């Protein structure tokens with residue numbers, strides 16, 4: 430993949446950043462109208478690919494309703510309307526009574542002069558087969574009012590495909606929040622750079638298939654606004670491949686290829702602390718996740734009653750049987766005389782139950798990179814550890830700490846940060862700053878923040894992963910990758926994002942073959958390796 434394309438797919442902008450970038454290119458000399466022509470030409474081309482006029486079907490199946498708002502989103506839509514008209518599509522325009530921007534108004538005048546029917550009632554478009562939504566883009570400032578609200582409702586009820594230009598009209602460009610009502614698109618063609626709101630969960634059901642239309646904004650202008658190393662990035666497949674590194678010569682910073690001269694301890698030494706007599710399966714799933722990471726040496730600490738089960742399921746792992754509480758949780762790790770600091774990474778939590786409190790305390794005292802998940806997070810929340818509010822967890826521990834909560838665990842850990850707000854990205858950023866840990870907030874668009882405010886967003890996932898045990902697999906996989914990353918100079922937040930991407934891609938792959946109902950957590954572990962055998 431070209432450098433430009435790879436970079437562009439990672440960048441994420443707010444409406445204001447997009448305005449600032451746009452301001453720079455206009456100031457540099459490109460006329461606004463010229464840019465609109467260029468962008469609309471690219472949109473036209475893409476729509477013709479998605480909805481081609483076939484010679485065998487009558488043209489009437491290509492009646493397109495174009496929804497035109499007052500700003501330049503409406504201007505884009507009018508240029509697309511004009512071009513599709515010339516290419517043989519039957520076009521009908523809806524433009525509610527608005528004071529239009531000058532350029533938009535000129536395009537409307539020309540479209541009308543071509544004899545394209547233009548209406549102020551959306552009812553006139555009821556026979557259209559497809560709609561193009563150019564009501565509002567990143568200039569939407571307030572809730573959508575009548576008559577546009579009713580028009581959007583009618584379009585949504587039509588069950589016809591809708592292609593939204595830039596963002597589905599009605600969504601807030603930054604938070605993805607619905608301002609009154611929003612278009613339910615089947616396709617969103619995002620212009621130039623990914624808008625932050627399209628990565629927020631509140632937007633997901635409105636977006637349909639999303640793609641970026643790159644219109645050649647110079648990288649220098651993007652970097653002038655976002656900085657040399659932008660704070661918020663999408664963790665794309667290309668980023669993942671560059672870290673896994675199968676195709677490159679070993680640079681000491683990729684997982685593959687392995688060095689010819691190596692040994693198991695050099696390839697990561699991981700300790701998993703998981704399971705209880707009540708949740709034995711969690712220990713198995715976590716371990717199978719770790720196995721798929723390729724980690725050199727896996728040690729799993731479980732309550733003694735699980736030892737035989739674990740040995741039978743994971744013959745390659747060293748199983749440490751630990752004394753257990755009456756409830757069947759691990760009571761302590763120490764009697765095994767293990768030196769916690771000899772591990773490259775530790776992952777703790779799945780199936781632990783909250784009775785394993787002394788174990789979590791012991792692990793927090795280690796100086797090894799530590800992932801805390803599931804019950805380890807609940808224990809941490811119960812401990813009301815002041816670190817969580819003083820931004821010092823990593824400094825106090827003297828090693829990286831990664832917290833991987835889902836929504837419920839997040840609100841227990843960080844009760845003062847209201848994650849139920851629309852903006853999960855802001856919430857995870859605050860949590861990382863407040864605790865000093867790397868925080869991963871799970872969901873359909875998992876976000877990972879480090880204490881410096883750098884954020885990775887996983888841009889693709891599947892609801893097939895909304896299933897018990899799926900998170901345990903992630904913890905194991907992440908642990909295995911973290912253990913291998915230590916000698917490879919891969920930043921821990923990048924490893925966290927890589928594990929998230931890998932886990933989602935395995936879910937997507939499994940769901941394609943088995944439907945979204947067929948991806949139980951054990952099956953998921955069987956697909957992990959296939960993600961990287963590209």
Ligand SMILES: NC(=O)C1=CN([C@@H]2O[C@H](COP(=O)(O)OP(=O)(O)OC[C@H]3O[C@@H](n4cnc5c(N)ncnc54)[C@H](O)[C@@H]3O)[C@@H](O)[C@H]2O)[C@@H](O)CC1
Pocket residue numbers: 447448451464465468498499500501502503504505530564565566567568569570571572573574594595596620621
């Ligand atoms: N940023 C770029 O580089 C480019 C942007 N272009 C297009 O321009 C769009 C942005 O254009 P604009 O800034 O004109 O913004 P919009 O087209 O999103 O609309 C802004 C207009 O809507 C009005 N408005 C806002 N909220 C309203 C509401 N709730 N009810 C009624 N009226 C409301 C505003 O007063 C303003 O007139 C982008 O989304 C994209 O489609 C492209 O033409 C080319 C390149």
Ligand SMILES: [K+]
Pocket residue numbers: 502562563564565566593594595596597598
């Ligand atoms: K739109």
